[in-house]
Amino acid sequence: MSMNLEREKAVLTGTQLSEVKSTNLSKILFGATVISMLISLYFIFIFAAEETTMHAAQKIFYFHVSSAWLAFMAFFVTFVFSILFLIKRKRIFDTYAYVSAEIGIVFTIIVLTTGPIWAKSAWNTWWVWEPRLITTLILFFIYIAYIMIRQMDGVWDKKARLSSVFGIIGFADVPIVFFAIRWWQTKFHPIVFGDGPSQQGGGIESSMLVALLVTITAFTILYAYLLNKGVSFENMKIKVDRYKEKLREELEK
């Protein structure tokens, strides 16, 4: 009565994952992130002019707008890698899409927290129901749903396929967030770049603009670092899973 179903070598030997990511790149990125962050802090707090009405609270503007842009970019990367995945079906594309979406969510959370903090001092309320705020919140929900699809049960390629599809569809909200204040007349959100229906608030002092651009650059480097780190971490997890399976196999023999 000791018959057992066999399962010999049920694990893939030989990892197909190539060790592209050298630790060097990660170190360089880390250094660059630290340096550029320090520079941007200098620009924000010392170089840039103080806003007349809101004073120090206005400094949050740099983080707010930079993280918003970074969130957009992260979701765009997810979008691109989702398409690539559907065409090429390489796991690495899916990993990139996934990690980028996660980073995007983190940046969206930053927008959603810095926004209200700022709003408290600017509009004297934590939250108003205004198109950009709604659409940003929705953006957040869309990518939470994206993560939910990834948490579904099943083999990875099914999850990757479905979440790629959703990553493509969900991206539709990003341009909407961007254009929200330009389509709807809004009383609240200022339009700084480009023109909208009402030109109020447009324009920005040049020292502020420089500080903003520096911050965005710093955030972009941070994003690159996080993406790199996240992807190698995911790859590691995949590999560990594989080893674990193998190890267990051998233990049970």
Add this chain to the structure above:
Amino acid sequence: MIEIKKLTKQADNKLILRGVDLSIKKGETVAILGPNGAGKSTLLKVLATLIKPTSGLIKINGLDLKKDHIEIKKLLGYLPHSSLLYDHYSPLENLVFFGNIYGVNNVEQKASKLVKEVGLSFFLNEPVKNFSRGMIQRIAIARAIIHDPEILLLDEPHTGLDQGAISILNNVILSMKEKGATTLMVTHDFKQAAEICDRIIIVKNGRIVDDFKIENRNLGFVSEKYGLQMEGVS
């Protein structure tokens, strides 16, 4: 052990069971044969307290099925067509859960022992949902016997099992029989019926049309008797 009197079951306007009388003694291993749609599974469901009979009396171990159903349920091990397993749980978790519900002592140990016995120890901690049909059936068998039931109600238990698993199952049934368990087994596989059963019941059209004992695994005898009943039906 089991006493069935004038059992009928009606669903809508259709009589599925039309007066079944049956008495089974402790320790017997009974095969229930019969064509498709005869009412075999329905009979088993009634015994498992899953369906209320329309009329008739059922006593198990002297207890009335209607009144003492909790007591009776403790005695029963039921294996229906579906596996009754939680898909996202592993075999171990499934067996431990059901074992706990039946109040089995030392349930973890017992569960792993059973999983090993049905030959799936490699899959002890993997979710059941990815299992193949035969593997699921193996775990379903383990589930049905986790509490050492005194009465086994098996509905086509050999379905999907490979040769190895069939002999495991037969051994399980035989070893439980030695411990005094009573078994009712619905099957279409005369060979297995002849192999492990000592009594055969043939059901046709909701009635018991034949009821005889067999000896020495006499497969030919069973086929002959069955053929006799099915004459003209194809």
Add this chain to the structure above:
Amino acid sequence: MIEIKKLTKQADNKLILRGVDLSIKKGETVAILGPNGAGKSTLLKVLATLIKPTSGLIKINGLDLKKDHIEIKKLLGYLPHSSLLYDHYSPLENLVFFGNIYGVNNVEQKASKLVKEVGLSFFLNEPVKNFSRGMIQRIAIARAIIHDPEILLLDEPHTGLDQGAISILNNVILSMKEKGATTLMVTHDFKQAAEICDRIIIVKNGRIVDDFKIENRNLGFVSEKYGLQMEGVS
């Protein structure tokens, strides 16, 4: 007819099929045997285009499975574990619906003929949901062959069938064979395999470990070969 080269299928980190090479000629009736969890059903699912293989090449009738899947699907009749029937529809409605999808001519007539053939003409207009396991399996068989497929993929087709239905099924397979159909049948029932198949494939651990022809319904030969492969396992 069917050409499989280096077929592998991986689910997460588990290799289910590890390089299957197989070529089946038109008109052959092939039985696929093997222990539980060997990968038999998975192989059939890959052929039925229900699962994408991880790697490998499959050609059916000279057409590539990836590219011309619509053409290929027309040739296939697939009978899996589940019935693929709509519960609240009657057998007739089910068959007519699937027949229409396959573009069968004269579908009503053909459907009633098939239902009659599988011995359920009494139940022609009753919803499938109340049927017994064997009755459902009969209709499922009818569904799989409604469009006179050239290739039959049957996964344990004898499950739940009574003796009469088994011989009906065997006759159906044999008569389709005469018309030139190719059949792949997964089964654990050596007797049926020996009865209707002229070639046996044994799958173990996601690989084909044996492949031989049989003649004269030589059941003993099959068991022997199978036993040889499973040595030390059970």
Add this chain to the structure above:
Amino acid sequence: MNLFRTALLLAKKDLYSELKTKQILTTQIIFAGLVIVVFSFAFDPANNTTKAVIPGVIWVIIVFAGILGLNRSFISEQRNDTMQGLLVAPMESSSIYLGKFLANFAMMLVVEIVSIPFLFLLFDFKFNGSLGYFVLVIFLGSFGFIAIGTFLAALAANSKSSEMLLPLLLFPITTPILIGVVQATKIILTNMEKLSSAIAWIQLVTAYDVIFFVVCFLLIDYVLEV
């Protein structure tokens, strides 16, 4: 074309089985009724200002009743794995999408035809906008909602708890449509002077509808792939 033939067969099958059981439609309609009653509790219909919430209520009904139907549409194919039956049949996946879409859309329209007049009646609403535009907005909004909904229902059906996942996926993606139609409905029902702005909304919704219908049509292959 074969694509449409099989799509129609599928839609027919779904509608026919609905005709037999009438389960989904009845539930949807009763549900719509319940929502209306609940709202009439919450906002006293006698009060004149509550007239302003009517556009919102119309779309809340469509959304929630719609989700009920969408959920069933693919879950009902899971019993006995009939979905596999469709997948092994010789047809494009887009045919399945189209068929399901048609069936869902037809049922949605029936629900609307029944419940919207009931709503107007209960809230004693005098319709004096443009009926043509109103019907157009309802049609466009439902079209987009059901088109995206059918697609996402197919996607969600892969999950164990799909009836929970669907709203999560559906709401955020369809908000632009919903915002657009609510605004347009509001204008059409209460303030016909601003028609041009309503038309702008309608155009926006139409564009969104078309884009998403095409995208869904193209991507459904990947969703239904097994």
Add this chain to the structure above:
Amino acid sequence: MNLFRTALLLAKKDLYSELKTKQILTTQIIFAGLVIVVFSFAFDPANNTTKAVIPGVIWVIIVFAGILGLNRSFISEQRNDTMQGLLVAPMESSSIYLGKFLANFAMMLVVEIVSIPFLFLLFDFKFNGSLGYFVLVIFLGSFGFIAIGTFLAALAANSKSSEMLLPLLLFPITTPILIGVVQATKIILTNMEKLSSAIAWIQLVTAYDVIFFVVCFLLIDYVLEV
């Protein structure tokens, strides 16, 4: 007592499988968030009078998120007929009811703890009523809602389209509770002077809760009977 032992086992099983997948809870919470958003654009929250709808919105969230969880609770037992596995096990049906109730109630409380503060934040609501009473009302209302809901979910699960049937059964039966708690919440949140009237509502709801819990407990045998 054996009744409680098996009920706890069942609740543990459900909660453990939820802990593993976290699907239901996440979905409920996000769903709650989405309902808030939908309401926000259906009814402009900038408008000050809409603050008055907050008690309503709280309960709409609880009701809809609750329905999602209730639906799953028995439907999840349909796959592989695990419900039969519970029915053939030696325990009272009331044990099954109690176990499911405990699991659902626990999850409901988690959803409330997360979503209500979120709601206050988003609608910029300043809480200046009595927190103790507020928690009590939420607790009592959820208790009654889940108690009746679990019962009706068991009833609805026997139908093929149970996730549609449940809201239909649930809404009418729980209306008294809902009206009561909405009124009580309204008073506690906005108008603490009328506390005595709120307490009257609370007593009413408590009575309803107790009666229905006992009735459900007694009647569940007939519902689960096969």
